[in-house]
Amino acid sequence: MAVERFLQPRASSWMANDGENVDIAMSTRIRLARNLTDxxxxxSFTEDEALKVDKEISSVLLDKGNELDYTFSxxxxxxxxxxxxxxxxxxxxxxxxxxxxxxxxSVLLSDNEELxxxxxxxxxxxxxxxxxxxxxxxxxxxxxxLDTLLEKNLSYAFHEKYGYLTSCPTNVGTGMRASVMLHLxxxxxxxxxxxxxxxxxxxxxxxxxxxxxxxxxxxxxxQISNQLTLGKSEYEILQDLENMTEQIIQQERRAREAIVLNxxxxxxxxxxxxxxxxxxxxxxxxxxxxTCLSDVRLGIDLKMIQDVDMSILxxxxxxxxxxxxxxxxxxxxxxxxRDFARAKLxxxxxxxxxxxxxxxxxx
Amino acid sequence: xxxxQCGERSASVIVKQQQQGQITELHLCHICAAENHSINxxxxxxxxxxxxxxxxxxxxxxxSINPVKKEIVTCPSCGFTFPKFLxxxxxxxxxxxxxxxxxxxxxxxxxxxxxxxHTGKIPASYGTTxxxxxxxxxxxxxxxxxxxxxxxxxxxxxxxxxxxxxxxxEGGASSGS
Ligand SMILES: [Zn+2]
Ligand SMILES: [Zn+2]
Numbered sequence: 001m002a003v004e005r006f007l008q009p010r011a012s013s014w015m016a017n018d019g020e021n022v023d024i025a026m027s028t029r030i031r032l033a034r035n036l037t038d039x040x041x042x043x044s045f046t047e048d049e050a051l052k053v054d055k056e057i058s059s060v061l062l063d064k065g066n067e068l069d070y071t072f073s074x075x076x077x078x079x080x081x082x083x084x085x086x087x088x089x090x091x092x093x094x095x096x097x098x099x100x101x102x103x104x105x106s107v108l109l110s111d112n113e114e115l116x117x118x119x120x121x122x123x124x125x126x127x128x129x130x131x132x133x134x135x136x137x138x139x140x141x142x143x144x145x146l147d148t149l150l151e152k153n154l155s156y157a158f159h160e161k162y163g164y165l166t167s168c169p170t171n172v173g174t175g176m177r178a179s180v181m182l183h184l185x186x187x188x189x190x191x192x193x194x195x196x197x198x199x200x201x202x203x204x205x206x207x208x209x210x211x212x213x214x215x216x217x218x219x220x221x222x223q224i225s226n227q228l229t230l231g232k233s234e235y236e237i238l239q240d241l242e243n244m245t246e247q248i249i250q251q252e253r254r255a256r257e258a259i260v261l262n263x264x265x266x267x268x269x270x271x272x273x274x275x276x277x278x279x280x281x282x283x284x285x286x287x288x289x290x291t292c293l294s295d296v297r298l299g300i301d302l303k304m305i306q307d308v309d310m311s312i313l314x315x316x317x318x319x320x321x322x323x324x325x326x327x328x329x330x331x332x333x334x335x336x337x338r339d340f341a342r343a344k345l346x347x348x349x350x351x352x353x354x355x356x357x358x359x360x361x362x363x
Numbered sequence: 364x365x366x367x368q369c370g371e372r373s374a375s376v377i378v379k380q381q382q383q384g385q386i387t388e389l390h391l392c393h394i395c396a397a398e399n400h401s402i403n404x405x406x407x408x409x410x411x412x413x414x415x416x417x418x419x420x421x422x423x424x425x426x427s428i429n430p431v432k433k434e435i436v437t438c439p440s441c442g443f444t445f446p447k448f449l450x451x452x453x454x455x456x457x458x459x460x461x462x463x464x465x466x467x468x469x470x471x472x473x474x475x476x477x478x479x480x481h482t483g484k485i486p487a488s489y490g491t492t493x494x495x496x497x498x499x500x501x502x503x504x505x506x507x508x509x510x511x512x513x514x515x516x517x518x519x520x521x522x523x524x525x526x527x528x529x530x531x532x533e534g535g536a537s538s539g540s
Binding site for chain 1: 413440441442443452453467470474476477478479480481482483485487488489493496
């Protein structure tokens with residue numbers, strides 16, 4: 001089945017760890033929302049229309065993808081088992097919304113997993129381009145090229161005044177949502193993030209923790225994205241977001257310097273304790289794992305911790321999630337069993353890669 | 364509110380689940396939410412209760428009544444009424460944008476920092492025609508200014524330019540089809 005290769009606990013290229021500012025900016029995503037003329041939008045279309053839309057878009061992508069050197073795999077959502085859907089969600093290859101879709105829908109994935117095209121999500125077409133690090137322009141270029149190829153072969157719903165028409169009034173215009181994932185432990189520790197979040201929202205952008213609202217960010221990971229899609233060009237939106245992200249990165253760097261200056265030994269102790277937990281614990285909850293991952297990541301950035309490969313941490317962020325753990329174990333796991341499996345995964349992945357942990361692991 | 368799962372910590376996350384066609388809402392603390400649901404590094408904007416915002420902005424159903432026909436505005440192509448659009452926070456089809464146009468400026472302004480018009484990418488197939496149309500619009504505006512300032516020679520020159528562009532538009536349309 002086409003989906004198998006995408007379910008493996010294998011790193012996607014956007015989980016790699018390269019590029020500028022990659023210590024703070026973990027990954028970048030561009031999403032373009034498009035609809036076809038001649039069909040009602042997914043909130044009102046019939047199952048028959050849904051099928052036709054799916055067929056039309058999929059056949060164009062499978063036919064023409066090679067013009068841009070892509071090979072797409074077509075995966076029909078309704079043919080997937082629940083766990084398989086969840087794994088794709090955890091890997092960000094499909095949205096939770098698509099996973100719960102009630103009508104014919106599918107996803108087309110490029111072999112390198114950098115492009116994911118969701119069909120019959122909230123809009124007929126959602127082009128998603130993922131890049132590691134802080135690469136807004138590159139990610140947009142890839143999404144835009146594919147969009148341009150598609151518009152030659154499909155008829156997009158476009159309005160002279162309103163631009164690209166979308167199901168949701170918050171996406172109309174460019175249909176573009178650009179996001180950067182940021183690791184901001186120092187701004188969180190110093191509570192500065194609570195001041196930054198409201199300030200940014202006044203500028204047509206939004207910062208949120210992994211869970212959405214407020215400052216409760218699991219693992220100190222935040223996402224910054226454009227809120228506004230109408231009245232600015234794609235170029236302007238990307239510029240604004242890029243400038244803002246750079247400012248936040250600088251502030252995070254300053255906050256890190258301040259913490260190191262004030263209490264280096266306390267910090268080093270904390271970061272090493274977290275490394276100890278990840279490499280030696282027997283039960284590990286998602287929250288504890290995320291907190292410790294954040295600490296170890298910071299330790300590497302500050303050169304306090306050596307010998308741990310950052311890209312392994314990026315992978316573990318993804319693979320420690322419930323569906324992946326169960327896929328890996330090849331059976332359903334209760335929460336406690338997951339904690340055990342998660343701890344085992346961390347010990348295996350981190351110790352195997354040659355951390356010089358002095359204590360003998362007795363497991 | 365206390366977390367539905369552990370009954371200990373206060374709930375901070377609402378999780379909607381679909382089970383056997385039924386949607387249940389769980390109020391979870393951040394720890395239980397993390398356990399239950401993929402960390403879901405929420406790349407996707409949460410719907411931010413868009414329908415809630417909309418109904419706050421249009422508390423009365425005033426806006427949904429067509430001022431001429433005195434009946435509820437309905438999109439003939441998909442059957443969505445304006446109240447349904449407000450309630451769902453979603454359009455049913457492309458025609459909704461024209462049917463609900465009188466109310467949309469107000470809505471778009473609020474979502475998009477005062478903006479109501481697209482200035483970004485234009486699909487290639489719309490490209491040339493739309494570009495010419497936007498140019499004509501601009502020239503007409505300039506022409507009005509000229510007439511207002513009694514610069515009639517300038518106005519005449521602009522009128523000629525509009526004529527040239529308009530004929531291009533018609534010619535382009537007929538040869539293109
Ligand atoms: Zn709980
Ligand atoms: Zn409609």
